[in-house]
Amino acid sequence: MQYYEALGLKPQLALGLDDLKKRFYERSRQWHPDRFSRAEPAQQQQALDTTALLNDAFRTLRDPISRAEYFLKQNQIELSKEAPPELLEEVFELNMILDAVRDGGDPSQLTASREVFAGMLTQTDASLHALFESYDSRGDRATLREINDCLSRRRYISNLVRDVDKELSRDAHNPPRRGGETDSLGGPSPAPGPVR
């Protein structure tokens, strides 16, 4: 796995951030393009390429989520797009509350829901970390698949928390609705024409 190799690491899911930083800074200094300003063009290019690779590697590996996603992809596991079925009821309820708050309802209910989902996020992170360690010691694909499910669950929950935060901050500052018309259809869709 290129990113691990670039930083002189053996591929593993649980990584210490301090060690990672140290390796990144050491190698970045060593390959800094300024040090190659008078070198052969081929070497200059190599310094540039290595620096770019080190940056990508560090950025990907320092975050446990992007690290795990990279790890799965490198192991030919496609990231899960299934919504965790056990969450749907709660997600639906949360959306009902969001709708009510947008229509002028009581935002305190939203704050309570946010805490529930933020708690789930913490829990998911803990299970993810346990799965990392379990994979590192056993190296089995079954654990990688569990990690995949865990990541999908986490993505879903963190999107929800983000939506709730957006709503809460709007409520707190009471600014004009951001986005204007294109926002009314929501989602990452290509901007539609004026809708309302």
Place this chain on the structure above:
Amino acid sequence: MAYSNKVLDHYNHPRNVGSLDKSDPNVGTGMVGAPECGDVMKLQVKVNPDTGVIEDAKFKTFGCGSAIASSSLATEWLRGKTVDEALEIKNTDIVNELSLPPVKIHCSVLAEDAIRAAIGDYKKKSESRPQVSTNA
């Protein structure tokens, strides 16, 4: 790329929004979602147990315009169909009717999944019914 007129029509005037009594033995509930966009769709059917015909269908979808339009259209199509006919509705039918662009095809898949989940829930309920009446 803009939404088609049919999508906008369903989005601005969604048909059959609402909910049915989940505990009613003749009501099947399907709840599906897509993690990438956070969409969640609830679709319910009320079936006449003697004829197997879907008498009512309701939905509530949190998601983009295409997801709302897909589920709105689905409920329109479901009404008056038998349970087995309902299972023949394909996401491609929805794509064609609403002229959904490729990036929005997953919305129609979600609607098809919701139909299947709702019918599946109804069937599960109706199969367990005779056992309930004889002995628990």
